Amino acid sequence: MTVIYGPDHRALQDEHDSRRLADLWQSMLIHQELAPEEQAFISSRDFFFLATVDAEGKPTVSYKGGGQGFVRALDPKTLAFPGYDGNGMFLSAGNIAENRSVGMLFIDFETPHRLRVQGEAELVRGGELVSSFPGAAYAVRVAVTDAFVNCGRYIHKHARVETSRHVPDAEGKQPIAEWKRIDAVQPHLPKRDKSPAEEAGELTIEEYGAKVAEGST
Known part of the structure; x- marks a missing residue:
């Protein structure tokens, strides 16, 4: 188990008389392997939020979306997800290459329900894992270090609207991003996007x- 609470966590817990509660949650909720129902929950999601940290310790968080099941539990301690076409900045992927620590937040807005996963990630640039995700430029494999369910009481409840038309299909095809059509952007596009x-x-x-x-982008 990773160290969850440091001195500042403990100081805040003591300030608010929640140390006993925090210790209870750590002993009851935080675990290092994904239970079957948690694996099923993850595979039912078509989006999640990914937190990464760069080499200087600066964090960023991004939304990752795809078809249902685009995040896979390879086993109780390993997750994998594809890296689809993006804006070319590679902020999350570059951070993972520099600092492997990641946080993943999976939410169901209809129930509501959420699951937090922390782990050590690595970029996979080729091979069977990447090819198993149609349309992926690379894949990310995450070794789970900690997972725990969070209370869902502050999750705003709503039903699904529709899936993005930009999610790659079974052959990996997807419509071009509208921002790539901007005249000032086109000279800077990678060769594969110019035509x-x-x-x-x-x-x-x-x-x-x-x-x-x-809303037509």
């Missing part, structure tokens, strides 16, 4: 802004 962007037609930044406003 599809040109075929889709250029947009001015104002035209792109209008599409964003109408």
